[in-house]
Amino acid sequence: MTEFSVNDAELEKRFQDRVDDEQKIEPKDWMPEGYRKNLIRQISQHAHSEVIGMQPEGNWISRAPTLRRKMILLAKVQDEGGHGLYLYSAAETLGASREEMVEALHEGRAKYASIFNYPSLTWADIGTIGWLVDGAAIVNQISLQRTSYGPYSRAMIRICKEESFHQRQGYESLIALAHGSAEQKAMAQDALNRWWWPSLMMFGPHDAESAHSGQSMKWKIKRKSNDTLRQDFVDQTVPQADFLGLEIPDPDLKWNEERGHYDFGEIDWEEFQRVISGDGMCNRDRVATHKKAHDDGAWVRDALRAYEAKKANKSEAA
Amino acid sequence: MNEQQQLLPLFEVFVRSKRGLDHKHVGSLHAENPEQALEYARDCYTRRSEGVSIWVVKSSDITASQEEDARSFYDPMDDKPYRHAMHYQLPEPVNNM
Ligand SMILES: [Fe+2]
Ligand SMILES: [Fe+2]
Numbered sequence: 001m002t003e004f005s006v007n008d009a010e011l012e013k014r015f016q017d018r019v020d021d022e023q024k025i026e027p028k029d030w031m032p033e034g035y036r037k038n039l040i041r042q043i044s045q046h047a048h049s050e051v052i053g054m055q056p057e058g059n060w061i062s063r064a065p066t067l068r069r070k071m072i073l074l075a076k077v078q079d080e081g082g083h084g085l086y087l088y089s090a091a092e093t094l095g096a097s098r099e100e101m102v103e104a105l106h107e108g109r110a111k112y113a114s115i116f117n118y119p120s121l122t123w124a125d126i127g128t129i130g131w132l133v134d135g136a137a138i139v140n141q142i143s144l145q146r147t148s149y150g151p152y153s154r155a156m157i158r159i160c161k162e163e164s165f166h167q168r169q170g171y172e173s174l175i176a177l178a179h180g181s182a183e184q185k186a187m188a189q190d191a192l193n194r195w196w197w198p199s200l201m202m203f204g205p206h207d208a209e210s211a212h213s214g215q216s217m218k219w220k221i222k223r224k225s226n227d228t229l230r231q232d233f234v235d236q237t238v239p240q241a242d243f244l245g246l247e248i249p250d251p252d253l254k255w256n257e258e259r260g261h262y263d264f265g266e267i268d269w270e271e272f273q274r275v276i277s278g279d280g281m282c283n284r285d286r287v288a289t290h291k292k293a294h295d296d297g298a299w300v301r302d303a304l305r306a307y308e309a310k311k312a313n314k315s316e317a318a
Numbered sequence: 319m320n321e322q323q324q325l326l327p328l329f330e331v332f333v334r335s336k337r338g339l340d341h342k343h344v345g346s347l348h349a350e351n352p353e354q355a356l357e358y359a360r361d362c363y364t365r366r367s368e369g370v371s372i373w374v375v376k377s378s379d380i381t382a383s384q385e386e387d388a389r390s391f392y393d394p395m396d397d398k399p400y401r402h403a404m405h406y407q408l409p410e411p412v413n414n415m
Pocket of ligand 1: 050079080083137159163
C-alpha cells in the first residue's frame with residue numbers, strides 16, 4: 001500500500017538514492033519539482049534544436065549536386081524530424097504538452113542550439129554540418145544515453161543509432177570536396193572556418209559559468225560537464241580535419257603531451273551570448289519559418305478532426 | 319487555447335522487430351485516429367526496417383500498475399520460493415535438470 005506518512009524530505013532522499021544507485025527514474029515516480037522543470041527545459045530545448053536544425057540543411061535539398069546526395073540529405077533531414085518527435089514525446093511524459101512547448105518556441109521563451117542561427121551559404125556547409133554539428137551532437141548524446149530519466153535515456157539511445165549515418169555522410173561529402181579541385185577545397189575550408197567556433201559553442205558555457213550544471217550533474221540529468229564534452233569533441237575532430245587536409249581556424253590549437261589532449265583557443269563568448277539571446281544572423285527567420293509551417297498545416301489537422309467527428313456522428317446515429 | 323487547437327490524442331507504439339519476437343514498446347506519437355497513428359509510426363519508428371509489424375494503442379486505453387503499489391501487488395509471490403527451480407536441491411549426478 002502507498003505510505004501516506006512519508007514527507008518530502010524522505011521522498012527526496014529515496015529519489016536521490018535511486019539516482020545514485022544508477023536506477024532510472026520513470027514518469028510516474030515521485031521526483032523533485034526542480035528535477036521535472038530542469039528536464040522539461042533541457043528535453044524541449046533539445047527537441048526544438050532537432051526540428052529547427054532541419055532548416056539550414058533543408059535549404060540545400062533542392063540544390064544538392066547529385067541525386068544520390070539529394071536522397072541522402074532528404075533522409076537525414078527526415079531523421080532530424082523524427083528525433084524531434086522522440087524528444088517531444090519524452091518531455092510529454094513529464095506533463096508538458098506539445099502545444100505549450102511549440103508555443104514557447106514561437107514566443108521566444110524556449111531556446112534551441114544557437115548553431116542553427118547561422119546560415120548555410122554553400123554546398124560545403126552541408127557536409128560540414130554533418131561532420132561537425134552532428135559530430136558535436138553525438139558526443140553530447142552518447143553521454144546522455146546514461147541520463148537518469150528513463151524516457152530521455154531511451155530517446156537518446158534511439159537517436160544515437162541514427163546519428164552515425166549523419167556524421168559519416170557529411171564527412172564523406174567533404175572528402176569529395178577536400179580532395180577535389182582547388183575551388184572545391186577552398187569552399188570546404190571556408191565552411192570549416194565559419195562552422196568551427198559555433199560548433200564548439202554547442203557545448204554551452206564553461207562549467208564554472210553554467211547555470212544549471214551542478215544540480216543537473218547531481219541528479220544525473222547530465223553525465224559529463226560542458227568543458228569535458230567540448231574537449232572530447234576537439235580531440236576526436238582534429239585528426240579528421242588533418243585527414244581532409246583542412247586547417248582548423250584556431251592559432252592556439254596544439255597537442256599538449258602532458259595533458260594528453262589538444263589545447264585550444266578561447267571561444268568568443270560575446271558572440272555566443274548574442275546569438276543565444278536572439279540576435280544571431282537567422283534567429284527571427286528560423287522561428288518565423290517554423291511558425292509558418294505550423295500555421296500552414298492547420299487545415300490538415302482541422303480536416304482530420306472534422307472527418308473523425310463526422311465518423312463519430314455516423315456511428316452514433318447507426 | 320480553444321477546443322479546436324487541442325492536442326491530437328496520444329498513441330503508444332509497439333514494434334515487432336522480426337517474426338518470432340514479441341512486440342516491444344518503442345515510443346509514442348499524436349494522431350487523429352488509429353489508422354493515421356499506424357502510418358506515422360511506420361514513418362517515425364521503422365525508417366530502417368526496424369520492424370515487421372506495428373501495434374498502436376491509444377495511451378488512454380492502457381491500465382497500468384504502479385511501482386509504489388509493488389508491495390501489495392507482488393508481495394504474495396515473494397513467500398512462494400517453491401515456485402523457483404533453485405528451491406529444489408538435487409544430487410549432483412541429476413542436477414542438470
Ligand atoms: Fe538529430
Ligand atoms: Fe543528426
